[in-house]
Amino acid sequence: MDFIQIPVGAIQENTYILAKEDLTCVVVDPGNEGDKLINIIKEKQLKPAAILLTHTHYDHIGAVDVIRDEYNIPVYVHKNEQEWLSNPEYNASIKFNGQHVVIRDADHLLDGDQELNIGGFQIQLFETPGHSPGSVSYYFADSGLVCVGDALFHGSIGRTDLYMGSHEQLLNSIHTKLLTLPEETEVLPGHGPTTTISGEMESNPFLNGF
Structure with a gap:
């Protein structure tokens, strides 16, 4: 499986397109x-099967309805943030964007760690709250990739000063869900460069002493 990392918007949020050999793809955080x-997507002749959301802050959801309507595909989000899609206060678009980002309801609500089969992709879903209450990570074991949203970054972790954020909860999510993955796992974060589990275990200053 291949992935394309596409920084978008004013603060360069990373949208990911993950594609199989048959060109079926999923779009993460448009x-x-x-x-x-x-x-x-058209240039690569890809066939989108779904939109997967790691969480619903405005910079991760602004193009959801555009992509959904173009390809008539379902949107997946954690149940704790379903209403955030249409609430500019919760998704922080009023505070940071100066605009009201309002997205229609998701088609599928996620709840609990589980195995997902979406468009032929085998995905392990992990609840990784802390940055926000409905933050999740999508682990593609066959390819050694995990999409973590804003939970974990290269040399850093997600901010927890936004609505319903929790520093303690985030650290617990990282240590119990992400750092238990194989050390060679490539981490695809919501901002900045990719990294690896081993790299963050060895050098991330925010994770020392937990």
């Missing part, structure tokens, strides 16, 4: 610039 994302 945050902005929907036309740009569609052009890439």
Whole structure:
């Protein structure tokens, strides 16, 4: 499986397109610039099967309806943040974007760690709250990839000063769900460069002494 990392929007949120050999793909966190994302999908001749959301802050959801309507595909989100999609206060678009980002309800609500089969992708879902109450990570074991949203970054962790954030909860999520993955697992974060589990275990200053 291949992935494309596409920074979009004013704060360069990473949208990911993960594609199998048969060109079926899933779109993770389409945050902005929907036309740009569609052009890439068309250029690569990909066939989107679903939109997967790691959480619902405005910079991760801005292009959801554009992609959903173009390809008539379902949206997956954790149940704790379903209403955040249409609430500009919860999704922080009023505070940081100066605009009201309002997205229609998701098609599928996630709840609890579980195995997902979406478009032929075998995905392990982990609840990784802390940055937000419905933050999740999508682990593609066959390819050694995990999409973590804003839980974990190269040399850093997600902020926890936003609505319903919890520093203690985030650290617990990282240590009990993410750092237990194989050390060679490639981490695809919501901002910045990719990293690995081993790299963060060895050098991330926010994880020392937990």
